[in-house]
Amino acid sequence: MRHLLSLADLSSQEIWKIIDLAVELKGEWKRGGNEPILRGKTLGMLFQKPSLRTRVSFEMAMIHLGGQALYLSPNEVQLGQRESVADVARVLSRYVDGIMARVFAHAHLEELAAFSRVPVINGLSDYSHPCQALADLLTILEKKGRLSGLRLAYVGDGNNVATSLLFGGTKVGMEVALATPPGYEITEEVENLATAFAAESGGRVILTYDPQEAVAGADVIYTDTWTSMGQEAEMSRRLEVFPPYQVNEALVAASGNPDVIVMHCLPAHRGQEITDEVADGPHSVLFDQAENRLHAQKAVLALLLGGR
Ligand code: CP
Ligand code: NVA
Numbered sequence: 001m002r003h004l005l006s007l008a009d010l011s012s013q014e015i016w017k018i019i020d021l022a023v024e025l026k027g028e029w030k031r032g033g034n035e036p037i038l039r040g041k042t043l044g045m046l047f048q049k050p051s052l053r054t055r056v057s058f059e060m061a062m063i064h065l066g067g068q069a070l071y072l073s074p075n076e077v078q079l080g081q082r083e084s085v086a087d088v089a090r091v092l093s094r095y096v097d098g099i100m101a102r103v104f105a106h107a108h109l110e111e112l113a114a115f116s117r118v119p120v121i122n123g124l125s126d127y128s129h130p131c132q133a134l135a136d137l138l139t140i141l142e143k144k145g146r147l148s149g150l151r152l153a154y155v156g157d158g159n160n161v162a163t164s165l166l167f168g169g170t171k172v173g174m175e176v177a178l179a180t181p182p183g184y185e186i187t188e189e190v191e192n193l194a195t196a197f198a199a200e201s202g203g204r205v206i207l208t209y210d211p212q213e214a215v216a217g218a219d220v221i222y223t224d225t226w227t228s229m230g231q232e233a234e235m236s237r238r239l240e241v242f243p244p245y246q247v248n249e250a251l252v253a254a255s256g257n258p259d260v261i262v263m264h265c266l267p268a269h270r271g272q273e274i275t276d277e278v279a280d281g282p283h284s285v286l287f288d289q290a291e292n293r294l295h296a297q298k299a300v301l302a303l304l305l306g307g308r
Contacts, residue, residue: 003120003121003304004119004120004121004300004304005109005113005122005128005130006122006130006164006167007128007130007164007168008197011171012200012201015134015137015171016172017303018134018296018299019141019296019299021298021299021303021308022138022299023141023295025295025302026138026292026298029298033064035065035066036065037307037308038062038067038301038302038307041062041068041097041098041305042062042067042068042070042095042098043058043069043070043096043097043099043301044069044070044095044096044098044100045058045059045069045071045099045100045123046072046077046092046103046112047071047073047074047123048101049102049103049124050229051124052267053266053293054124054131054293055071057293057294057297058123058301059071060294061294061297062301064294064298065302079101079108080108085108085115086114087115089111089114089116089120090115090116093115093117093118094117096118097118098301098304099112099118099119099120100120100121100123101122103126104126105125105126106122106125106128121301126160126228126230127160128160128163128167129160129163130164131293131296132164132265133165133167133168134297135289135292135295135296136168136222136265136292137168137296138292138295139292140263144220147169147172147174148172148173148203149202150220151177152174152175152219153178153214153221153255154178154222155211155215156223156242157224157225157226157227157242158180158184158186159224159228161265162180162186162224166190166205167197170194170204172203173202175206177206177213177214178205178214179209179210180207180245181209181242183241184242186207191207211244211245212254215254215260216254216255216256217255218255218257219257219259219260220263221247221261222262222263223263223273223274224264224273225267225273226242226272245273246274247262247264247275248277252278261283262278262281262284263285263289264279264289265289266286
């Protein structure tokens with residue numbers, strides 16, 4: 001494993017290796033601190049979009065492991081505008097030991113990886129958000145004690161987060177039910193990949209337009225913003241289409257599972273895709289989930305930057 005661009009590129013064993021190491025590093029950190037296994041290592045963090053969790057959790061992960069991170073704002077590098085993506089990769093990878101990038105076009109990540117001498121990590125693209133899904137799998141494992149055989153219902157936009165959850169979930173044998181409005185489905189390519197992963201792992205992919213159907217019997221209910229970064233021009237249209245897909249108390253009850261957990265990658269648009277009652281309610285694990293970005297990414301960094 002040289003880069004982390006999509007969970008579709010990882011085997012289920014590799015995903016488990018990351019999760020197991022995340023559990024270990026989290027335990028170590030909770031007991032007082034991590035060993036400085038990335039001492040002297042640096043991570044360049046390229047952002048084309050805003051961030052709270054990704055920026056801070058990657059930076060703190062590097063610090064906790066004895067390394068350093070460098071934040072490069074959208075205005076500074078101007079990926080593909082001030083200079084070509086390939087040249088950014090060629091230059092930046094002479095200075096740092098790893099690159100984490102948050103981009104609009106996934107093709108730019110692939111280009112960075114193609115021209116970089118050091119590992120490239122996807123910190124969110126229009127296609128996928130693998131670091132989020134790894135933290136989510138860690139969270140589900142902690143809350144439920146297992147992954148295989150669980151039913152995860154994702155309700156909302158068939159976006160980057162849905163794509164990574166579908167890949168990650170089906171790789172580890174979960175049943176992933178997606179309820180999106182018509183016109184906002186995941187792509188056929190993603191569906192085909194996930195269906196193949198599920199066939200191999202004993203998992204399952206269920207695609208529906210009906211949120212009640214998706215959540216029935218769910219162990220996990222997951223949602224994300226209706227309008228992702230870069231789609232702002234579509235917001236008013238989306239606000240008309242998506243309200244039936246809101247995760248509210250009635251939808252949580254429709255799971256029929258008193259122990260169902262509710263997840264959201266954040267930032268949340270309270271009153272839109274999720275209500276306050278649910279986000280702050282007894283089923284919510286939103287902030288444990290956000291914390292786990294730190295632990296899951298420590299594992300990714302340790303494996304890719306050579307600490308493990
Ligand atoms: N979930 C997530 O990636 O959050 P940020 O956009 O704040 O990094
Ligand atoms: N789907 C959202 C996730 C934000 C973390 C977006 O791309 O904006």
